[in-house]
Amino acid sequence: MTEILRVEGLAKMFGGLCAVSDVSFNLNHKEIVGLIGPNGAGKTTLINLISGAIQPTRGRILFNGRDISKAKAHEVNNLGIARTFQVVRIFGKLTVLENVLAGLVDRRSKGPWHLAKDAIFGPAGALVEDREACRRAEELLEFVGISRYRKELAENLPYALTKRLEIARAMATAPKLLLLDEPSSGLNPAELMGQIALINEINRRDVSILIIEHVMKVIMDISHRLIVLDYGEKIAEGVPKEVCSNPKVIDAYLGGGANAAH
Amino acid sequence: MNKYTRKWLFRVLVLAVLALLPQVIQARYFLHLVVMAGIFTILTLSWNLLAGYTGLLNLGHAAFYGIGAYTSSLLAMLLGISPWIGLFAGGLTAAFFGFLLGFPALRLSGPYLAITTIGFAEILRMVAINWVDLTRGSLGLSGIPLLTPIRLGALNIKFYFERDYYYVVLAAVLVTLFCVRRLTQSEFGVSLQALRDDELGAQSVGINTARYKIAVFTISAFFAGFAGALFAHYIRLVSPEMMALHTTFDTLTMAMIGGLGTMAGPILGAVVITFLSEWLRYVEDLFKVDIRLVIYGLMLILTILFMREGIAGLLRELANKLESSRLGRKKESEP
Numbered sequence: 001m002t003e004i005l006r007v008e009g010l011a012k013m014f015g016g017l018c019a020v021s022d023v024s025f026n027l028n029h030k031e032i033v034g035l036i037g038p039n040g041a042g043k044t045t046l047i048n049l050i051s052g053a054i055q056p057t058r059g060r061i062l063f064n065g066r067d068i069s070k071a072k073a074h075e076v077n078n079l080g081i082a083r084t085f086q087v088v089r090i091f092g093k094l095t096v097l098e099n100v101l102a103g104l105v106d107r108r109s110k111g112p113w114h115l116a117k118d119a120i121f122g123p124a125g126a127l128v129e130d131r132e133a134c135r136r137a138e139e140l141l142e143f144v145g146i147s148r149y150r151k152e153l154a155e156n157l158p159y160a161l162t163k164r165l166e167i168a169r170a171m172a173t174a175p176k177l178l179l180l181d182e183p184s185s186g187l188n189p190a191e192l193m194g195q196i197a198l199i200n201e202i203n204r205r206d207v208s209i210l211i212i213e214h215v216m217k218v219i220m221d222i223s224h225r226l227i228v229l230d231y232g233e234k235i236a237e238g239v240p241k242e243v244c245s246n247p248k249v250i251d252a253y254l255g256g257g258a259n260a261a262h
Numbered sequence: 263m264n265k266y267t268r269k270w271l272f273r274v275l276v277l278a279v280l281a282l283l284p285q286v287i288q289a290r291y292f293l294h295l296v297v298m299a300g301i302f303t304i305l306t307l308s309w310n311l312l313a314g315y316t317g318l319l320n321l322g323h324a325a326f327y328g329i330g331a332y333t334s335s336l337l338a339m340l341l342g343i344s345p346w347i348g349l350f351a352g353g354l355t356a357a358f359f360g361f362l363l364g365f366p367a368l369r370l371s372g373p374y375l376a377i378t379t380i381g382f383a384e385i386l387r388m389v390a391i392n393w394v395d396l397t398r399g400s401l402g403l404s405g406i407p408l409l410t411p412i413r414l415g416a417l418n419i420k421f422y423f424e425r426d427y428y429y430v431v432l433a434a435v436l437v438t439l440f441c442v443r444r445l446t447q448s449e450f451g452v453s454l455q456a457l458r459d460d461e462l463g464a465q466s467v468g469i470n471t472a473r474y475k476i477a478v479f480t481i482s483a484f485f486a487g488f489a490g491a492l493f494a495h496y497i498r499l500v501s502p503e504m505m506a507l508h509t510t511f512d513t514l515t516m517a518m519i520g521g522l523g524t525m526a527g528p529i530l531g532a533v534v535i536t537f538l539s540e541w542l543r544y545v546e547d548l549f550k551v552d553i554r555l556v557i558y559g560l561m562l563i564l565t566i567l568f569m570r571e572g573i574a575g576l577l578r579e580l581a582n583k584l585e586s587s588r589l590g591r592k593k594e595s596e597p
Contacts (some may be wrong), residue, residue: 053462073465082466089463091456093523102456105449107468112450112477119448120441133449173467 002029004208005050005177010059010069012045012232019045021232022059027177032199032209034223034240038252041229043212044086047179050210051083052076063177078108082175084166086182086212092155096146099154099165100137103172137172144168144198160191164198171202178202180211184218196221220244228252280432284425293424299536300431301493304438306516306528308485313514314523315446316478317458318367321510322379323486325386326356328505330487331494332390332397335406338495345409349491356487357480359386364476383505390502402501409495427496434492435529438485443525445481454478515558519565521574530573 005027012020020042027033035043048054050061052073061069068076077083082103091099105115141147144164149157154165163183170178184195192215199222203209213219219226219240226243228236230252236243243249284293305327312318333355334348343351366378390397397403409421409430421427445451457464457471464471494500503509512535520531535558542554569576 051466053465072470073462074468074470077466077468085463085466089460089466091459091463093459094452094455098452098455101449102452102464102469103467105453105468107470110449111470112453112474115448115450115453116445116477116481119444119450169467 003027004029004031004064005210006060006062007046007050008060008062010046010049010061011057012042012049012054013057018232020049020056020229023229023232023234024059025227025234025237027208027210030203030206030208032203032211032222032224034219034226035210035212035229036214036219036226037229037235040231041252042232043229044181045232046229047083047181047210047212050076051081051179074107077173077175080174080176081179082170082173082177083179084163084170084181084183086185088159088162088166090154090157090162090165090169092153094154095150096141096152096154096157096165097134097137097150100140100168100172101133103169104133104136107173140168140172143171143201145194160187163187163195167198167202171207175207177208177210180209180213182212182214184213184215187215192218284428288425290424293428295536295540297424297427297431297496299533300428300435301489301496302513302516302532302536303435303529304489304492305486306513306520306532307438307442308482308489309510309513310517310522310524310528311442311445311454311482311485312478314517314527315451315458316454316475318475318478319372319376320363320367320379320479320482321376321507321514322363322381322383323482323513324505324507324509325383326360326483326486327490327493327509328383328386328390328500328502329356329359329483330490331500331504332403332490333487334491335403335494335500336396338407339403339405345407345491345495348495349488352491352494353484353488356490357484360483360486361476361480363483364479367475367479368472380507383507383510387502387505390505397502400502402499402503403494404499406494406498406500408498431492431496434488438488439525439529442485446525515562517572519561519572521572522570524571524574526577527572527574530577534573 003026007026008024010020010023011018023046025033035046037043045054049056052068052071052075056069059069060067063079063081066079068079071079091102094102110118138147138150141150144167146157146161146164146168149161154162157165163186167180167183180199183199184192187195196218199209199211211219211223223240226236226238226240227234228243228246228249235248235252236246238246283296287293305323308326309320309323312320312323330352334345334352337343337348337351338345363379363382367375370378391400393399409427411421412419419426421430446454453464453469453474456467457469457474461471490504516531516535517528518531519534520529521527539554542557546553565572571578
C-alpha cells in the first residue's frame with residue numbers, strides 16, 4: 001500500500017491552549033481512516049491543519065511526499081485535498097448547480113485574470129451555457145442524489161441535502177484525499193444508510209478518506225482504521241474492533257470512573 | 263416562438279428604441295439627463311461588481327471616478343493628448359489605484375473595509391484640493407476639451423451637442439454591460455459570488471480569494487475611471503467634490519434601489535434616480551424645502567425592508583407571476 005498522507009509530530013497552540021499536540025499518523029492510498037474522540041479532542045483542528053485553513057505551530061504534514069504544512073487552504077485543494085465542514089459552508093446565494101461548478105473550475109492552470117480574460121474575450125463567455133462543465137456538475141449532483149434541486153438556491157436546501165451538496169462540491173475538485181468533518185451529523189437513520197453508501201462509493205473511485213464521525217454505526221461500518229484523539233493527543237490507533245475495546249479509549253469516552261467499575 | 267428568439271427580439275427592439283430616441287425626443291435637457299444616467303449606469307455597474315457580486319463594501323468608489331476624470335482632463339489640457347485616449351488612460355490609472363486598494367481589502371471585511379475605503383477617497387480628495395499647482399484646488403479644472411471629431415472618409419463626426427454624446431455614452435454603457443454580464447456569468451463570476459457567500463468555503467474549493475479580490479478591485483476601478491473621464495469631457499468641469507462621499511452614496515443608492523447583485527439593477531437605479539433627482543429639484547424650488555436626501559433615505563429604507571433585490575427583483579417577481587398564470591391558463595384550456 002502506498003502512503004498518501006503523513007503527519008509528523010503535529011502541534012497547534014491557541015494562545016496557551018494546546019488543541020493538538022504531537023500527533024503523528026499516516027494514511028494510505030484508498031484507505032478510509034476514522035478520526036474519533038470526545039468533544040474538544042482536537043479532531044476538527046486536525047482537519048483544519050491538514051486542509052490549510054490554519055497553520056501548525058510545530059510538526060509536518062506530507063502529502064504525496066510533499067511538505068504542505070505551510071500551504072494555504074486554496075493551495076492544499078489545488079494539490080488534491082478536498083474537505084467538507086462540520087457546520088456546512090455552502091454558497092447560499094448560488095444555485096446548487098453553480099456550487100458544484102465553482103469546484104469544477106480548473107484552478108491549477110487558471111487564475112482570476114485568466115478567467116476574466118476568457119469571460120470577456122472567450123467564445124463561451126457564459127459558464128451556464130458551457131455544456132461540458134454543466135454535464136459534469138449534473139453528474140456529480142446525480143452521484144450524491146440531489147440533481148432535482150439543481151436550479152434551487154443552495155440556501156433553500158434542507159439541512160441533510162446541504163451536507164450532500166458539500167460532498168459534491170468537494171468531489172468536483174477531483175481530490176485524491178477527502179477530509180469529511182462529521183458528514184452524518186443531524187441525519188435520520190434512513191439518510192444515514194445513504195450517507196454510508198455514498199462514502200463507500202467515493203472510496204471506490206480511488207479517493208482516500210479521513211473522516212470525523214460521532215455516529216458509531218457509520219464509523220465502525222466504513223473505517224478501515226481508527227485514530228482516537230483525546231485532549232489533543234493520539235491515544236489509540238488500529239482496526240475498529242480493537243480500538244473500541246482499548247481501555248484508554250473507554251476511559252476517554254466514559255471517564256476514569258467507568259473503567260474502574262468495569 | 264421559443265424563449266431564445268423572444269430574448270433576442272426584445273434586445274433588438276430595445277436597441278432600436280435607444281438608437282432612435284434622440285431623433286424622436288430632441289429636447290436637449292432630456293437628452294442631457296439620459297447622458298448623465300448613462301454615465302451613472304457605468305459607475306453603478308462597476309460598484310455593483312464589488313459590492314453586489316463580491317460582497318466588498320467599497321465606500322471610496324468616488325475616488326476611482328475622480329481619478330479617471332482628473333487623469334483624462336490633465337492629459338488633454340497639459341499634454342494635448344486626445345480625449346479618446348484619455349478615456350482609457352483615465353480607466354487604467356483608476357485601475358492601478360484599484361489594484362493598490364485591493365491589498366488592504368484582503369485583510370479587511372465589512373465595516374473595516376468600508377471605513378478604510380472612505381479614508382482612501384478622502385485622502386485623494388484632499389490631494390486634489392491641496393495640490394493647487396496641478397489641480398487648481400477646490401476651484402477644479404474647467405475648460406476641459408470636448409471629445410475630438412472623428413473623420414470617417416467624407417464624414418466628419420463632431421461631438422458637441424447632447425445628442426452626439428448620447429451615442430458615445432450609449433456605446434460605452436453597452437460595452438460595460440457586455441463585460442460585466444460576461445464577467446459575472448462566467449467561472450470568474452461564480453468564483454466571486456462563492457467568495458462573497460463563504461470565504462473559507464471558497465478557499466476549500468481552491469479559490470485563491472486574495473487574488474480574486476485584487477482582480478475585481480482592479481477591473482471595477484477601470485470602469486469607474488472610464489465613467490469619470492467620460493463625465494469630464496462631457497461636463498468640461500471637474501472638481502474635488504466628485505470624490506466626496508456623496509458621489510459614492512449616490513452610486514450606492516442607485517445600486518440598492520435598482521437591485522444589488524443583479525444585472526438590470528444598476529441601469530434601472532441610475533435612470534430612476536437621475537430623473538427623480540431632477541424632478542425633486544423642481545419640487546424643492548417650488549416649496550423651498552430641501553427634500554431630496556430625505557426621499558432618498560426613505561426609499562433606501564423601504565427597499566431594504568421590503569424588496570431586497572430592488573426594482574429588478576420586483577420586476578422579475580412580476581414576470582414570474584405572469585409566466586405562471588399564463589402556464590396555468592394554458593393547462594386549464596387543455597382538456
